[in-house]
Amino acid sequence: MTDLDALDVDLLAALREHPRAGALELSRLLQVARGTVQARVDRLEREGVITGYGPDVDLAAAGFGVHAFVTLEIAQGALDAVADELAAHPAVLEAYATTGASDVLCRLAASSHEDLQRTLLELNRSGVVARSTSVVVLSEVVAPRTTPLLRSLPREAPRRAPAYRD
Amino acid sequence: MTDLDALDVDLLAALREHPRAGALELSRLLQVARGTVQARVDRLEREGVITGYGPDVDLAAAGFGVHAFVTLEIAQGALDAVADELAAHPAVLEAYATTGASDVLCRLAASSHEDLQRTLLELNRSGVVARSTSVVVLSEVVAPRTTPLLRSLPREAPRRAPAYRD
């Protein structure tokens, strides 16, 4: 676990807002030297804070307008089997083991309600799932984001970056 | 809504796997001309299929190791108020209005269990939330992904791309 300083957070935000920007343009935006930007990005990638770079795909625009969240109750100790099952199904966008009455929460996408129903039936038919409940997404209330969270922590100023004044 | 052909899907997958690749390298990977890659990417961005380009941040690596999903029951017609409330809270990563017994499903991140508890209390205290249930994420079963879904549909071959085979 790394702790980020204010420059790191600004760098991540700048990367998100200016996807096409190279190191040189970022250095201009952040008022630091190009080498600093490159070193910071390298460090963030090396330490696993940056895991990739999109592209972020709007599934609705790509023809998958129906989204749903499904909770699964599974047989004791069958988590691995369920993980394989879910990973093998393309409609599963992500899945997490959770506390609570259910064991797994996963998010599905489909091109239509019929398509979604088909997916749900396939998952239920697989045997490892004891019970499932599903809710369909009606609208996006808060779009996916991380910057506000990263900014919410009090950040120390960069240890050394004379040219960087926020 | 756009329908993507096989080249579009391969292009999106290549972009994800080779984040640093420019148009020229992508054109080599996909065995098409550079101009084609540029034209396709432009089209995908213009039509809203590509909405952005990361960086994808591993929140656990950034100090926010605790994730939770929360379902909210809200007062009749208070969705806008809840949306504002949620948007104002940095710990809210995303939120969706859903069918089912609850009205809103949202995903939270926090630096610790105490931090999470504090967030939950703040959301409950706000008044617009009638009831809430929360589950904590224990582990990632399927990592976020979209490529399998995009590949799952039978895609027509690109209408014209003589150099593009497979």
Added chain:
DNA sequence: GGTCATGTGGGCGGACTGTACAGCTCACGA
């Protein structure tokens, strides 16, 4: 005081981007 890590500013060659243009080929409609 010395050392280390980090940031700054600069320079260099090679590589890439943006843009333009001509030619090819297929789909479509007159």
Added chain:
DNA sequence: TCGTGAGCTGTACAGTCCGCCCACATGACC
């Protein structure tokens, strides 16, 4: 059957950026 237009290819050129150097400055730490 024959244009026409859209899409892809290949090429070219100028401008820009990247990766990699270097010397030097500045705090933190020993």
